[in-house]
Amino acid sequence: MDLFDLYQQQQIRGQARDLRQTEENLSRNRRHTNDQVEETEERVDRLLLLCEAMWELITETTALTTEDLAAKAYELDMSDGNKDGRRQRMAVTCHCGAKINPKAGICQFCSAPAPERSAFEAV
Ligand SMILES: [Zn+2]
Structure with a gap:
């Protein structure tokens, strides 16, 4: 070998x-x-x-x-x-005018909390 x-x-x-x-x-x-x-x-x-x-x-x-x-x-x-x-899930509009990601709880631009969603949308 x-x-x-x-x-x-x-x-x-x-x-x-x-x-x-x-x-x-x-x-x-x-x-x-x-x-x-x-x-x-x-x-x-x-x-x-x-x-x-x-x-x-x-x-x-x-x-x-x-x-x-x-x-x-x-x-x-x-x-x-x-x-x-x-x-x-649809994006919601923040009071500052930015679109908030449906999965995010706050606006990524002004940190405002996302508007209330239905119980099903929160799942
Ligand atoms: Zn905002």
Whole structure:
């Protein structure tokens, strides 16, 4: 075995070690992603259950119908100008005239607190 063979074997061992490390990292990332997906699915399931419970209470105690619900959902969906099944958070205008990022609590120019938002917009 000459010096070049030793060098090649050392390179191969190093690359095999790197490959094992990469596989371990991928496996860890996959488990983390699966945990996040599972947690999100549980949250969506809980949210759906609460929505169903609220809707049953509403229909049991008011004259509202599923058509009313669909019309309101359409109205809210279209309030941002896009029919995409969700409602985009819109920037609000500060008293100084600057637009405040929907996720920020204060104006980045004058530090004034953002105007009150609905409970859902604060989520
Ligand atoms: Zn401002």
